[in-house]
Amino acid sequence: xxxxxxxxxxxxxxxxxxxxLQCNYTVSPFSNLRWYKQDTGRGPVSLTIxxxxxxxxxxxxxxxxxxxxxxxxxxxxxxxxxxDSASYICVVFAGSARQLTFGxxxxxxxxx
Amino acid sequence: xxxxxxxxxxxxKTRGQQVTLRCxxxxxxxTVSWYQQALGQGPQFIxxxxxxxxxxxxxxxxRFSGLQFPNYSSELxxxxxxxxxxxxxxxxxxxxxxxxxxxFGPGTRLTVT
Numbered sequence: 438x439x440x441x442x443x444x445x446x447x448x449x450x451x452x453x454x455x456x457x458l459q460c461n462y463t464v465s466p467f468s469n470l471r472w473y474k475q476d477t478g479r480g481p482v483s484l485t486i487x488x489x490x491x492x493x494x495x496x497x498x499x500x501x502x503x504x505x506x507x508x509x510x511x512x513x514x515x516x517x518x519x520x521d522s523a524s525y526i527c528v529v530f531a532g533s534a535r536q537l538t539f540g541x542x543x544x545x546x547x548x549x
Numbered sequence: 550x551x552x553x554x555x556x557x558x559x560x561x562k563t564r565g566q567q568v569t570l571r572c573x574x575x576x577x578x579x580t581v582s583w584y585q586q587a588l589g590q591g592p593q594f595i596x597x598x599x600x601x602x603x604x605x606x607x608x609x610x611x612r613f614s615g616l617q618f619p620n621y622s623s624e625l626x627x628x629x630x631x632x633x634x635x636x637x638x639x640x641x642x643x644x645x646x647x648x649x650x651x652x653f654g655p656g657t658r659l660t661v662t
Contacts, residue, residue: 441591468649480639480653481592482551526591530649536605537582537651539591 439464441540443527449546454517458543460510460527471528472501472512475542481526484512517547551575553642553654561660562630570625570657574642580604581623582651583615584639592639598623627659635661 584592
């Protein structure tokens with residue numbers, strides 16, 4: 438069964454600090470992995486998409502890594518801001534099956 | 550903004566009633582997917598429409614049905630509402646091509662009482 442597991446479930450950090458969110462997946466076949474940011478009550482917004490051959494991808498203060506051998510990904514947020522408070526969802530796309538498998542998300546709270 | 554719009558924003562219904570949710574996809578996107586997201590959970594795939602035909606379905610009962618129109622806008626219909634149907638309903642339109650990037654709408658918050 439295709440699964441995406443994220444940790445931690447929730448995280449509280451102080452403004453200006455860095456943090457790293459984890460994603461482990463068992464999805465086959467693998468096509469790409471996405472990280473989305475979802476503000477409360479809103480739709481998810483894409484941060485990065487990484488294919489099998491990409492190890493690192495950055496989008497401003499967000500840096501995603503992918504280890505396709507161990508089936509692990511991480512999202513690193515640098516110099517956090519209050520506006521980073523949101524749920525961060527890891528999603529794996531099984532290309533040939535045209536299916537997306539979603540993680541349950543990590544709820545990040547940034548405090549002043 | 551992703552260019553995907555949904556209506557209504559919020560909705561309150563009574564158990565047993567029927568509801569229709571609407572989605573306008575981003576221009577040029579011919580595939581629309583619908584998701585149900587319970588509080589604190591990731592989105593769960595309901596079904597997908599491609600060029601007006603259902604093109605994949607998740608583990609949802611037949612009382613969840615949909616339509617896609619020639620302009621690629623879409624509807625999600627839920628009959629005989631149950632309390633557990635209370636959730637955020639998201640639609641996402643998809644770029645043509647191999648990346649299969651999805652753009653999500655803001656969602657409709659459905660509350661069943």
